[in-house]
Amino acid sequence: PEGTPEERVAQLGLELDGRVPTNPQGIYHPVVLVGNLAYVSGQIPRNPDGSLVTGVVGTAGADEERGREAATAVGLTMLATLRSQLGSLDRVKRVVKVSAFVASAPDFERQPAVCNALSELLIDVFGPAGKSSRSAVGVAALPLGISVEAEALVEIEPKVPSVPHDVLLSCVWAACLRRVMTSREADWPSPGEMQQRELRKLLRGLVRALAQAAEGRASASARAADGDAGVWRLAGHAVAVGRAAGRPAADTALPTAHHGAHAADQRRGRAAA
Numbered sequence: 001p002e003g004t005p006e007e008r009v010a011q012l013g014l015e016l017d018g019r020v021p022t023n024p025q026g027i028y029h030p031v032v033l034v035g036n037l038a039y040v041s042g043q044i045p046r047n048p049d050g051s052l053v054t055g056v057v058g059t060a061g062a063d064e065e066r067g068r069e070a071a072t073a074v075g076l077t078m079l080a081t082l083r084s085q086l087g088s089l090d091r092v093k094r095v096v097k098v099s100a101f102v103a104s105a106p107d108f109e110r111q112p113a114v115c116n117a118l119s120e121l122l123i124d125v126f127g128p129a130g131k132s133s134r135s136a137v138g139v140a141a142l143p144l145g146i147s148v149e150a151e152a153l154v155e156i157e158p159k160v161p162s163v164p165h166d167v168l169l170s171c172v173w174a175a176c177l178r179r180v181m182t183s184r185e186a187d188w189p190s191p192g193e194m195q196q197r198e199l200r201k202l203l204r205g206l207v208r209a210l211a212q213a214a215e216g217r218a219s220a221s222a223r224a225a226d227g228d229a230g231v232w233r234l235a236g237h238a239v240a241v242g243r244a245a246g247r248p249a250a251d252t253a254l255p256t257a258h259h260g261a262h263a264a265d266q267r268r269g270r271a272a273a
Contacts (some may be wrong), residue, residue: 001124044146052144055145098152
């Protein structure tokens with residue numbers, strides 16, 4: 001499978017609905033987020049109809065293949081829990097650690113082979129990022145008579161908060177008014193020459209730049225140069241819209257915004273040279 005984790009789930013035809021327990025037997029959080037790490041509580045082999053995969057692996061009622069089926073069901077429950085808590089599996093950056101427990105007969109020694117089914121599922125969904133460190137431990141019994149249980153530590157992408165456009169434009173408008181107090185007026189193009197599609201392009205670019213800055217993907221110098229010019233251009237368009245709506249301060253703020261964008265472009269050119 002290819003694509004994002006959510007796309008891979010669809011391609012593989014994995015059924016995640018109905019796997020998250022609605023009446024957990026203990027007092028706990030399914031997932032606890034600490035920074036960019038998600039600590040996933042012990043997951044059980046729950047089928048979509050609510051039934052559980054039970055039995056002691058290595059006995060007549062539950063051979064190794066039955067154990068692998070249980071491990072796969074645990075993986076599907078884990079995916080369903082992560083999606084429920086994170087909103088999307090696409091936020092998973094990599095699976096760091098999986099600790100798996102297999103209810104085993106005293107002479108059964110193939111717990112790693114049983115837990116491979118869980119690891120294979122995670123790799124199918126997350127690609128190389130699904131291959132984690134792991135423990136596979138045999139135990140005498142597990143809660144509710146289940147065959148396999150597993151917990152995980154997962155690294156996630158930070159969630160960048162969305163900013164409504166009206167809030168963003170209001171902030172730019174306020175910043176522009178502050179700037180105008182120390183700037184002088186000049187002649188600049190009329191609002192009619194400002195195309196709406198250019199405004200939308202600048203909005204998308206600014207939001208993208210903010211997201212990159214939040215994730216640390218852009219250098220400080222690039223953010224300073226690009227962000228300075230981008231904000232000034234956005235301010236110019238915002239006040240142009242305001243002037244078209246009859247806002248009195250816009251006629252003074254508009255040339256200030258254009259002057260700021262021009263100066264930022266000159267600084268960026270000198271830095272590149």
